[in-house]
Amino acid sequence: MGLEKPDSDQLVVPADEEHPANLICELCRNFYGNGWVTGTGGGISIRDRSRNLIFLAPSGVQKERMMPLNIFVMDFKTKEYIRRPLKLKPSSCTPLFMATYIMRDTGACIHTHSQNAIMCTLLFEDVFEISCIEQIKAIPKVTGSGNLLYSDRLVIPIIENTEKEEQLEPSLRKAILDYPGTTAILVRRHGIYVWGETIWKAKIYNEAIDYLLELAVKMKQLGIPTVKSS
Numbered sequence: 104m105g106l107e108k109p110d111s112d113q114l115v116v117p118a119d120e121e122h123p124a125n126l127i128c129e130l131c132r133n134f135y136g137n138g139w140v141t142g143t144g145g146g147i148s149i150r151d152r153s154r155n156l157i158f159l160a161p162s163g164v165q166k167e168r169m170m171p172l173n174i175f176v177m178d179f180k181t182k183e184y185i186r187r188p189l190k191l192k193p194s195s196c197t198p199l200f201m202a203t204y205i206m207r208d209t210g211a212c213i214h215t216h217s218q219n220a221i222m223c224t225l226l227f228e229d230v231f232e233i234s235c236i237e238q239i240k241a242i243p244k245v246t247g248s249g250n251l252l253y254s255d256r257l258v259i260p261i262i263e264n265t266e267k268e269e270q271l272e273p274s275l276r277k278a279i280l281d282y283p284g285t286t287a288i289l290v291r292r293h294g295i296y297v298w299g300e301t302i303w304k305a306k307i308y309n310e311a312i313d314y315l316l317e318l319a320v321k322m323k324q325l326g327i328p329t330v331k332s333s
């Protein structure tokens with residue numbers, strides 16, 4: 104443990120384009136174009152359910168330039184790293200990603216520094232709320248089957264930022280318990296964590312939520328309430 108082993112390369116460089124190590128790199132490049140993971144901020148973690156492995160990006164690197172060989176691999180059962188690329192540290196978001204895997208049995212977690220997310224944490228107090236927008240139908244109910252309805256209210260809790268990413272873990276855990284129906288948590292003046300049953304679901308939720316956050320900022324600017332009274 105603790106050292107990169109050449110055999111562990113096979114954990115992250117398979118030919119399969121949909122392998123978690125490939126997807127983390129590809130999606131981070133894609134997210135960079137949206138301004139979600141610029142300046143080393145943000146990241147993605149993916150869980151391989153069949154092999155019970157967690158794939159994690161390194162810390163403090165340009166997330167759009169990562170290669171599969173830079174990816175850390177953790178055994179989810181023992182919580183030990185079975186691949187640690189030399190000279191790199193695992194993402195400081197790891198305890199937060201792990202909290203979503205453990206508490207919500209998720210398949211992937213995305214963290215972005217989206218400016219839409221940050222603006223909403225400055226415009227809303229304890230929770231972000233929006234209703235009666237078609238895109239809400241892309242977000243899962245979580246506590247029930249299927250997705251929210253057009254007229255349902257999407258509620259995302261906001262937690263306060265901390266000096267170090269890992270110090271967010273207790274309040275993220277509390278928000279997950281307090282809001283059993285949420286698939287995301289906003290971090291004031293920092294960004295957002297979004298998770299899903301698979302990486303593709305997490306990607307859809309992140310995109311739909313970011314769309315709604317951007318819309319909410321525009322609605323607030325024009326004095327339009329984000330929750331429609333019936």
Ligand SMILES: CSC[C@@H](O)[C@@H](O)C(=O)COP(=O)(O)O
Pocket residue numbers: 142143144145146160161162163164193194195196214268
């Ligand atoms: C611009 S530094 C941002 C970090 O402190 C943190 O918020 C972050 O999102 C990424 O942390 P990292 O450890 O690089 O994966």
Ligand SMILES: [Zn+2]
Pocket residue numbers: 144145214215216268293294
């Ligand atoms: Zn961050």
